[in-house]
Amino acid sequence: MAQSRRAFLHALGATAGGACTTPLWAQGASEFVFARLRYDSGDWDYNPKVAANVLDAIMQYTTIPVQEQEVVIAADSTEIDAFPFLFMTGHKLVRFSERERQGLGRFVANGGLLFSDDCNHDVNGLYARSFESEMQRAFPGSGTLAKLPNTHAVYRTLFQFDGPPRTSHELNGWGDNVVHDYVRGIERRGRLGVIYTNQDYGCEWDYSWRNKRFRTKDNTKFAVNLAVYSMT
Numbered sequence: 001m002a003q004s005r006r007a008f009l010h011a012l013g014a015t016a017g018g019a020c021t022t023p024l025w026a027q028g029a030s031e032f033v034f035a036r037l038r039y040d041s042g043d044w045d046y047n048p049k050v051a052a053n054v055l056d057a058i059m060q061y062t063t064i065p066v067q068e069q070e071v072v073i074a075a076d077s078t079e080i081d082a083f084p085f086l087f088m089t090g091h092k093l094v095r096f097s098e099r100e101r102q103g104l105g106r107f108v109a110n111g112g113l114l115f116s117d118d119c120n121h122d123v124n125g126l127y128a129r130s131f132e133s134e135m136q137r138a139f140p141g142s143g144t145l146a147k148l149p150n151t152h153a154v155y156r157t158l159f160q161f162d163g164p165p166r167t168s169h170e171l172n173g174w175g176d177n178v179v180h181d182y183v184r185g186i187e188r189r190g191r192l193g194v195i196y197t198n199q200d201y202g203c204e205w206d207y208s209w210r211n212k213r214f215r216t217k218d219n220t221k222f223a224v225n226l227a228v229y230s231m232t
Contacts, residue, residue: 034055036051036073036086036088037114051069075100076103087117095134117202121176155225170198183198195226
């Protein structure tokens with residue numbers, strides 16, 4: 001299983017247009033785990049159907065084995081480094097303890113990908129402002145969330161996008177009335193460790209995977225790209 005999985009990951013790296021290196025934490029891993037970040041200051045458990053929907057898409061489009069159940073974990077847990085991918089969402093205040101900031105820093109340094117999605121889809125909202133502040137504290141010297149170019153590898157790890165997919169929630173929602181044609185992130189040693197979105201992908205993907213067959217277009221493909229990126 002481990003050898004075939006590594007061969008698959010290297011093949012994905014080749015199709016993405018570059019050499020693929022497997023992070024140290026992934027060398028003993030056998031499956032993708034959808035881990036959700038729990039934080040005490042906000043509504044971290046919003047969008048409860050996202051995990052099952054994303055996992056279904058990964059099984060549909062790739063051969064990556066997945067764990068069927070979502071895992072909830074805190075940033076200061078000693079087990080956080082076991083996961084390649086960490087989902088974070090909410091509308092409210094984001095506030096971490098110093099131990100949690102250190103845990104996130106270690107998670108990213110070890111090759112993990114933190115995906116933070118703002119349910120408010122508002123660059124001036126409480127979640128947006130407080131999350132940006134926390135990133136500056138968790139990653140001193142490199143915690144500025146920079147816009148990712150539309151040529152970034154995250155848009156071509158499996159499916160091809162010319163930038164972040166638009167969401168119906170952003171187009172029709174109550175956020176800042178701006179369609180954000182970019183996402184932002186933090187890179188460490190040439191690898192994306194934090195990706196932050198104002199598009200409200202969490203709400204966009206928060207439906208039963210069984211209903212996907214009724215849609216004319218599968219809107220979870222970008223989530224598959226994020227998962228593949230985190231595993232390679």
